[in-house]
Amino acid sequence: MSAKVITIDGPAASGKTTVSRALGATLGWDWVSTGAFYRGLAFVADQERANLDDPKELVQLAKSDIWTIRLDEDLTRVFLHGRDVSEPVYSEEVGQIASKISHFPEVREALLEAQRRCGAERAGLVAEGRDCGTVVFPTAIAKIYLTARSEDRAKRRADEQGLDHSETIKQQQIRDEQDSTRKSAPLSIPEGAKVIDTSELSLDEVVAEVLSFSRNKLGLI
Numbered sequence: 001m002s003a004k005v006i007t008i009d010g011p012a013a014s015g016k017t018t019v020s021r022a023l024g025a026t027l028g029w030d031w032v033s034t035g036a037f038y039r040g041l042a043f044v045a046d047q048e049r050a051n052l053d054d055p056k057e058l059v060q061l062a063k064s065d066i067w068t069i070r071l072d073e074d075l076t077r078v079f080l081h082g083r084d085v086s087e088p089v090y091s092e093e094v095g096q097i098a099s100k101i102s103h104f105p106e107v108r109e110a111l112l113e114a115q116r117r118c119g120a121e122r123a124g125l126v127a128e129g130r131d132c133g134t135v136v137f138p139t140a141i142a143k144i145y146l147t148a149r150s151e152d153r154a155k156r157r158a159d160e161q162g163l164d165h166s167e168t169i170k171q172q173q174i175r176d177e178q179d180s181t182r183k184s185a186p187l188s189i190p191e192g193a194k195v196i197d198t199s200e201l202s203l204d205e206v207v208a209e210v211l212s213f214s215r216n217k218l219g220l221i
């Protein structure tokens with residue numbers, strides 16, 4: 001595991017990926033979307049016609065080497081049988097399946113070690129997701145929790161992916177509800193986290209806030 005980790009958690013479309021990517025570039029650190037692990041497994045399970053209600057089958061697939069994750073500067077990429085499948089993996093449809101299968105504690109456990117191994121090569125790691133500050137990297141030097149008004153988040157996602165606004169709000173509400181009420185590692189604000197509402201802020205403003213908070217925590221970055 002990297003010596004230094006900054007975690008960025010928050011609900012769907014709160015800006016975690018954009019902020020993490022910019023922060024990683026600014027610091028010269030790796031960044032990882034831990035959602036890619038859940039999305040990757042969801043996509044693979046769908047392709048392999050696995051039973052999405054059977055955690056045993058999902059755990060077997062989680063450990064299979066037919067799919068891999070690669071941390072690139074622009075995206076946490078997913079490969080299936082050596083082919084880059086990141087485009088469908090990041091669709092809202094696969095996000096819904098990921099949210100559904102992520103409530104199984106066995107599935108979460110099966111994906112945990114690989115998330116912790118991320119970024120061992122570079123000076124530090126920015127890790128974003130739902131439980132990065134609470135479960136994956138509980139000893140992170142700085143923990144951030146991003147949030148934004150529900151309509152703003154849905155609008156952001158709908159514009160990005162060319163989707164219908166009202167349908168996206170509905171889908172997002174289902175996902176938010178599932179992710180924050182599940183028993184195992186629900187979305188929650190980590191203790192000591194800096195909460196930033198991104199509704200009215202530009203990307204540069206958010207990154208500046210995250211950097212200033214992290215610098216205070218670490219004293220040197």
Ligand code: DC
Nearest residue numbers: 034035038095098099102129130131
């Ligand atoms: O961040 P995302 O939208 O790519 O995540 C997709 C789903 O994966 C999310 O709805 C719930 C699950 N997830 C999780 O349970 N824990 C994480 N750390 C990241 C994602």
